Amino acid sequence: MTDDWPPVVMGIVTDPVEIARSAAALAQCERNWDWLEAHASDVYSHRGKYICIAGQQLFVGDVLEDVLARAKAAHPDDRGLFTRYIPKERMPRIYANRGIVEAM
Numbered sequence: 001m002t003d004d005w006p007p008v009v010m011g012i013v014t015d016p017v018e019i020a021r022s023a024a025a026l027a028q029c030e031r032n033w034d035w036l037e038a039h040a041s042d043v044y045s046h047r048g049k050y051i052c053i054a055g056q057q058l059f060v061g062d063v064l065e066d067v068l069a070r071a072k073a074a075h076p077d078d079r080g081l082f083t084r085y086i087p088k089e090r091m092p093r094i095y096a097n098r099g100i101v102e103a104m
Contacts, residue, residue: 021079024079025079025080026080027080028078028079028080028081029079029080029081029082030080031056031080032053032054032055032056032078032080032081032082033053033082035053035056035057036053039058042058043058043086044086046060046086047086047087047088047089047090048086048087048088049061049062049085049086050062050063050064050067050083050084050085050086051067051083051084051085051086052067052068052070052071052081052082052083053071053081053082054071054072054074054075054078054080054081055071055074055075055078055081057071057074057075059071059074064083064085067083068081068083
């Protein structure tokens with residue numbers, strides 16, 4: 001990963017255009033998440049790999065940047081893509097952001 005990420009800036013957004021863009025990105029993300037849930041057995045079979053879902057399509061690889069590049073090239077307008085590393089070993093894991101235990 002690169003160390004030259006821009007700083008995180010937080011604020012209140014009131015611009016209707018930006019709010020609409022964010023809502024559209026969230027809708028894309030929800031469609032990608034629904035696709036993942038419908039294809040979970042295939043997605044989680046890629047142990048030890050990075051995955052990215054964009055345009056309701058799975059991209060898999062050993063290097064995150066390569067997976068993201070392929071996903072963005074195939075679906076340049078999808079702002080709701082997301083990535084995940086699928087651990088090699090299946091075991092219970094605690095995700096603090098969701099407050100649940102899930103077996104991956």
